[in-house]
Amino acid sequence: MEKQSAALLSVFSNTALVLFKLIAGSIMGSVSVISEAIHSGIDLLASLVAYFSIKQARKPADTDHPFGHGKFENVSGAFEAILIFLAAAMIIYEAVKKIFEGAEVEKIEAGLVVMLISAIVNLFISTKLFRVAKRTESVALEADAMHLFTDVFTSFGVFLGLVAIKLTHVYIIDPIIAIIVALMIIKASVDLTKKALCDLVDKSLPQNEIDIIENIIKRYSQVTSFHKLRTRKSGDRREIDVHIRMENSTTLIDAHNLCNQIEKDIKSVLPNSYITIHIEPENEE
Incomplete structure (x- = not known):
């Protein structure tokens, strides 16, 4: 308004x-x-x-x-x-x-x-x-x-x-x-x-914002690695898509809770973000 x-x-x-x-x-x-x-x-x-x-x-x-x-x-x-x-x-x-x-x-x-x-x-x-x-x-x-x-x-x-x-x-x-x-x-x-x-034309977010996203993901030891980080801006909304790998022994509930926490941390710094996180096992190629 x-x-x-x-x-x-x-x-x-x-x-x-x-x-x-x-x-x-x-x-x-x-x-x-x-x-x-x-x-x-x-x-x-x-x-x-x-x-x-x-x-x-x-x-x-x-x-x-x-x-x-x-x-x-x-x-x-x-x-x-x-x-x-x-x-x-x-x-x-x-x-x-x-x-x-x-x-x-x-x-x-x-x-x-x-x-x-x-x-x-x-x-x-x-x-x-x-x-x-x-x-x-x-x-x-x-x-x-x-x-x-x-x-x-x-x-x-x-x-x-x-x-x-x-x-x-x-x-x-x-x-x-x-x-x-x-x-x-x-x-x-x-x-x-x-x-x-x-x-x-879906240009990526500024590098400083990408650095913020990457640093937030790296905070969590449960995440063994991440890749395919894609970002873009649509009006005032940031759209973020990333694949993260976790240890094979991670339960579905733990993985879900971790993704929610990562999303919450990103949104606290970059408001109005729409985040999609894909979970993969550690040994996936």
Whole structure:
């Protein structure tokens, strides 16, 4: 529920910022401010995608999805990355067109106020989202937070550019800033794509987490060896599969109790883990 509330907060803040930036950009005739409105519009769409993917990911496992719905968050992250890239392409197109056509920027004060408010609001919201994403290990929420945090820098960059235009009256600064904003957006898109695809293609958990799992298993003298340790991430859930060998004289009850204890120890350090342990006799090849 905490994740959904945070995603909904992002939806409301982005809706307000899109309206403010569009109104200010249209009044001013500023491509850099309008580019920020497009950026926030994409963020709004991304926030909506994040909200619904988080809602979907919370559903329990069913017949069609026996491992749960966690990967809806990863799909959301990849989709958001594509949206960001398309927004950047639109901004670059409009900025290049304005460089060749030329145009003045009017009512700069309105843009200064809107950009400064935008930077402050996005800093507050993104910080909150990052905290919740880290606490709940939500890929979708982290992606949304990353978008908003990028907005902090781009909004402040546009703010500084408008200050420079007001002081110098060199209006070509406006589309140049828009292109810089677009390049920053593309960088965020590439980083997000890499992160989302890692989990979609079942990349192993980070090495430090694998080390934790191995060290927990090694604590127990009843385990003579282990192999075929496989791990992956599905949304905020870790999936762990391992084969462990025990002495041939180990009873079924002892083996069962030991597996339960290993699972409990792993979950105490790596919450929300789904663990499958295969028991083998010591002399099995």
